[in-house]
Amino acid sequence: MGKDDVKLLSMWASPFCMRVKVALAEKDVAYEEILESDLMGAKTELLIKSNPVHKQVPVLLHDDKPVVESTNILTYIDEVWPAKPLLPACAYGKSRARFWADYIDRKEFLDILMYLDGTLGEQDYFNGDTFGFVDILLIGLTSWFPAFEKYGGFKVEDEYPKLAAWITRSYARETVSESLTSPEKITNFVGMMRQMYGIE
Incomplete structure (x- = not known):
């Protein structure tokens, strides 16, 4: 092939x-x-x-x-591409990952952060020691966090410390740091859009 x-x-x-x-x-x-x-x-x-x-x-x-x-x-x-699986091997692990995936895609942003901070607990990643499906679903949103902090008046580190530590761990992965748009570029883009639409 x-x-x-x-x-x-x-x-x-x-x-x-x-x-x-x-x-x-x-x-x-x-x-x-x-x-x-x-x-x-x-x-x-x-x-x-x-x-x-x-x-x-x-x-x-x-x-x-x-x-x-x-x-x-x-x-x-x-x-x-089954090598290096993103989903857990067991049916229960897969069902949990799919539940959180659906939750992330459907709920309000601040609700997501509150529940995910609690769900993460003391684990390194949402699947324990392994970076996987739920981590990948959420990590793209984190490029927008500095813009939300600047224009929305909250800091992830203050409100959701476990999630903030997870972000730092995830960004240390080359696959993440090289795939995401820089938060600075996103923040500048949001500022430009706010200016274009006359939002203070």
């Missing part, structure tokens, strides 16, 4: 795209990133063709077959 052709339709500021980039890096999967350059909503033909229902990134193209929705993409990556 030949080498996989993997492309990621992405947008640099999207935490959902960052999730997929971290997962691909964790699996050592080479891919071509194709960036959507218009931040104001115009979509490329390739994106519309690849994700005609939602017309949004991320989209993983594996041998020209599109896989959409970031959580679904992570599951796909874990199944197609």
Whole structure:
């Protein structure tokens, strides 16, 4: 079988795209990133063709077959490239990871942080000693934390110290630090958008 052709339709500021980039890096999967350059909503033909229902990134193209929705993409990556699994091996561990994945994707941001800080407890990662599925789902959002702190008036370190320690541990991983957009770039982007829309 030949080498996989993997492309990621992405947008640099999207935490959902960052999730997929971290997962691909964790699996050592080479891919071509194709960036959507218009931040104001115009979509490329390739994106519309690849994700005609939602017309949004991320989209993983594996041998020209599109896989959409970031959580679904992570599951796909874990199944197609089984080395270094993202999900726990046991059924119970998988069910817990999928529960937290669904929770992260559906709940309000501050509720997520409060519950995840408590769930993390004294563990290094959400799966104990192993960086995995839930960590990857959440880590992309952390690039936005400094912007939330600057414009939202709260500090993760003060409110959620266990989560803050987890962020530091996670950013020490090369697969994370090289896959995420810098928090400074995100904060500048949010500032520019606030200025554009006249938000004080």
